[in-house]
Amino acid sequence: MAKHKTHFEDCDVLVVGGGMAGTGATFEARHWGRDLKIICVEKANIDRSGAVAQGLYAINCYMGMQWDENQPEDHVRYARNDLMGMVREDLGYDMARHVDSTVHMFDEWGLPMMKNEKTGRYLREGKWQIMIHGESYKPIVAEAAKKSADKIYNRIMITHLLMDEAKENRVGGAVGFNMRTGDFHVFRAKTVIVAAGGASHIFKPRAVGEGMGRTWYAPWSNGSAYALPIAAGAKMTQMENRIVLCRFKDGYGPVGAYFLHLKTYTQNANGENYEKKWYDHTKELVGEYIDHHPTPTCLRNHAFIQETMAGGGPIQMVTTEAFQDPHLETVGWENFLGMTVGQAVVWASQNIDPKYTNPELTTSEPYVMGSHATCSGAWVSGPEDLSPPEYFWGYNRMLTIDGLFGAGDTVGGSAHKFSSGSFTEGRLAAKAAVKYIEDQKAEGINVTDKQCEDFKAKVYKPLDTYTVAQNEITGGTVSPSYISPIQGLQRLQRIMDEYVGGIATNYMTNENMLKRGLELLTWLEEDLEKVGAEDYHQLMRAWELKHRALTSQCVTEHTLYREETRWPGYYYRGDHMKLDDDNWHCLTVSRRDPKTGKFTMEKVPVYHIVDENEKKKAS
Amino acid sequence: MGHSVRVRREEEKGTISWKIKFRNGTVKDFVSPITTKPWGKFIPKLSEGDKPNQGEINSQRLYKEPEGLNTNEELPSVPKESFKKGVYY
Known part of the structure; x- marks a missing residue:
């Protein structure tokens, strides 16, 4: 044990994880906290870390409020519908009303945005998505965080949160180790923003053997977004809401641009539209939800799974029509090259040229995450002006532990944030953390050496x-x-x-x-x-x-x-x-008692803060 | 075996190029921009920018808002009287 040196760092704002949410938090914290000490700790290197490490070909969350393409309430309706009626609408609305300012900054910083030649606006892939040349999305965003932080620590994995010993249920920092030097790092902090990754590789993946490690979500996203707060006794919500992705087989190449922009479509092995075959069956399970537009993603998956079980596979994406257009063919390939290069490798290795062959799709193993199209994560306070009393306890995006904030995958209930929304949520959490410090809520924190030493012994035990x-x-x-x-x-x-x-x-x-x-x-x-x-x-x-x-x-x-x-x-x-809906139109909230390890569960009401679309139009 | 996907990323040129070689010898080349500006030059250092106005920390605004939304309007909100508990739309 003695051979591992301990480094102490005291700071005001500690950001755990330097992905999209963490870089957003680090960036924004400096604007509001000019004299504060802001530290970001990342397991890899922030230039290429988090879910956007490989790049992205689209920004999936952009309102276009300036052109009245969408308003925040439209996004709430969309996310609510996709999640079968239940999200934290206050959090979703809050993210949506700010996300455009984030995207406009990315544009100013040099992220190549595709433009619609006719309108001059950002090129829409779908109602919410805009297309980018995003291979270097993450290094550009990381640059902004580097300019704001007092220090970025790369190659340090945070293993535990520290708790204040002077006041109950208040955070005191975090500890971890440097996986290159082996040194132990203690960060005593007034506020901690958990912006770590969701959970891949908790369910057995389809890719095993020579493909081991190939997953849809980042393989290094190991659920620290959840384990850190759960271990400290924070409340969590909707953790059952895992996601299964319909993706190109074996490479997990995304289908969004293919469906929305290239207008490719799916069919079963006999060339039939299988989705309509399962309409009545699905209606028996979920009632009128199957009639919603757009069809909730899980219900489209359901048809896929049923069709495969009934022997209709392999399910294919019909690309051979769209790919006859050389421009669309280029878009189709660059879509992978700029974010999921492994799919191009798979196709090259199997001579699958989508111009001539309709590639196979598959449904993935489940993932648990809070930033993509599902909303597992921590139970957090919403913003003052949008949250009903059950959802508000003083500081936006603060967990049920004082001084502990979350963003991105960490935050539950706010689905469909994606990259831009996660960065935006980091900004929201950072501003709230600075306000928490300004309000003198972080005075007199006491983290004893014993607490740090105990964690150190635990960390190196393996x-x-x-x-x-x-x-x-x-x-x-x-x-x-x-x-x-x-x-x-x-x-x-x-x-x-x-x-x-x-x-x-x-x-x-x-x-x-x-x-x-x-x-x-x-x-x-x-x-x-x-x-x-x-x-x-x-x-x-x-x-x-x-x-x-x-x-x-x-x-x-x-x-x-x-x-x-x-x-x-x-x-x-x-x-x-x-x-x-009679018994379960509600959010589930859990807490694990750190002393006993036992979970307790409760139901919390869903508040709908946005009305039906039709009603609004009528008014 | 026999296939490859090779890449060259050039920050000074602001481009990335890929060469895909299929198992059957088919070759495809693609080039994309990675940035529209000289690398990192247009990313602000917030510690040197304008300070937030007095009291703005208590508002809902973030850095460069509301003007950064390009809407010429304040941030939108929802009146709490309209919230509905537990019903479905």
């Missing part, structure tokens, strides 16, 4: 476990006394896959399976006390796994609590196959 237990190996690499991070990860993925609604059961689960899953997760938790790490990289893997396992427990508890199938196509409760 190294000690390995050192001791490897002596027990008599042949090969398997020790009777420890498990490696990859073994633990694969066990976690199987539990989630087989019991919590993964691909093994075509996304099906029920009360008995979930209870068995929780039992197995408890044993995994026990065994993770004996995870062994042979170097600092494996130590990172060990802590990523622990964060994933804690996130998974929360997901499973939530899935057990909601006794309905709200989102067929994302997962099914076989014992409650129908959507049940």
